[in-house]
Amino acid sequence: MNMGPIKDLGRVFDRVADAYDAGRPCYPDETYRALGELSGVELDGALTVDVGAGTGIMTRALRARGSRVIAVDPGAEMLARLVSRSDSGPPAVAAVLADGNALPLADGVADLVTYAQSWHWLDPVASIAEARRVLRPEGAIAGCWNFNHAAQAEWLAAYEARLAEAVPAYYGPAVEQWSAPPIASAFEVIEERWIPWTRLVGIEDFLLDLRSHSYMAALPPEYADELVERQRVELRREFPEGMLPVPMRVYLAVGR
Numbered sequence: 517m518n519m520g521p522i523k524d525l526g527r528v529f530d531r532v533a534d535a536y537d538a539g540r541p542c543y544p545d546e547t548y549r550a551l552g553e554l555s556g557v558e559l560d561g562a563l564t565v566d567v568g569a570g571t572g573i574m575t576r577a578l579r580a581r582g583s584r585v586i587a588v589d590p591g592a593e594m595l596a597r598l599v600s601r602s603d604s605g606p607p608a609v610a611a612v613l614a615d616g617n618a619l620p621l622a623d624g625v626a627d628l629v630t631y632a633q634s635w636h637w638l639d640p641v642a643s644i645a646e647a648r649r650v651l652r653p654e655g656a657i658a659g660c661w662n663f664n665h666a667a668q669a670e671w672l673a674a675y676e677a678r679l680a681e682a683v684p685a686y687y688g689p690a691v692e693q694w695s696a697p698p699i700a701s702a703f704e705v706i707e708e709r710w711i712p713w714t715r716l717v718g719i720e721d722f723l724l725d726l727r728s729h730s731y732m733a734a735l736p737p738e739y740a741d742e743l744v745e746r747q748r749v750e751l752r753r754e755f756p757e758g759m760l761p762v763p764m765r766v767y768l769a770v771g772r
């Protein structure tokens with residue numbers, strides 16, 4: 517395997533792996549119920565390839581539901597967190613340092629291919645061709661993303677607006693033409709669901725989550741620190757008790 521390009525692909529998130537591991541939210545239970553329903557795949561006993569698995573947020577949840585998981589990611593630091601948090605008991609989890617556009621897997625072996633918060637980092641055509649190749653005929657492909665639902669709370673809209681103003685690479689709910697990644701256009705048969713939920717999180721964990729975004733990792737460190745401090749001051753003013761009820765929604769798309 518040529519490790520040069522793999523290292524480059526994983527570099528953005530590898531720089532923020534600890535913040536990612538500590539700050540990013542899980543996906544609500546309804547995500548997995550809907551995934552089973554829309555895909556027709558029984559998670560218990562399925563073989564799932566979790567592409568862009570990162571620190572393992574979805575890998576762990578799939579495993580907890582009985583799925584054997586092959587976790588694929590080009591980020592060595594991200595995968596190291598996934599491995600250190602996985603026990604050795606069944607069902608099995610295999611961590612593979614690889615590019616999701618060229619999966620090092622045989623044809624027709626998997627029941628599910630998942631992209632949790634990751635498909636937009638891959639090549640839109642090559643990734644889906646690879647997913648189709650490794651799937652059994654009755655298998656399914658699923659993409660999901662967790663988003664802040666800024667329209668549901670003024671404080672959150674203001675928080676996103678401050679980011680949009682300060683961060684050149686920001687792409688999120690405060691951008692007028694913002695939308696979920698277009699994974700749906702890759703399929704003839706697609707089922708989509710929006711799943712609303714509320715994340716109760718402490719301000720410091722919420723700010724760690726902020727630091728784990730690629731657009732923050734690209735900023736000069738002093739500028740990022742200053743922006744995080746400004747957000748901290750505003751959030752503490754709004755929520756002096758330190759806990760945030762963050763309105764969120766998961767976009768789930770399942771294709772065959």
Ligand SMILES: C[S@@+](CC[C@H](N)C(=O)[O-])C[C@H]1O[C@@H](n2cnc3c(N)ncnc32)[C@H](O)[C@@H]1O
Nearest residue numbers: 526529568569570573591615616632633634637
């Ligand atoms: C936003 S993180 C998502 C991590 C995890 N799935 C989650 O739900 O939190 C995106 C992940 O995609 C990975 N990634 C980037 N390019 C990739 C590629 N070509 N193939 C596979 N994974 C890739 C990154 O290394 C990173 O771990």
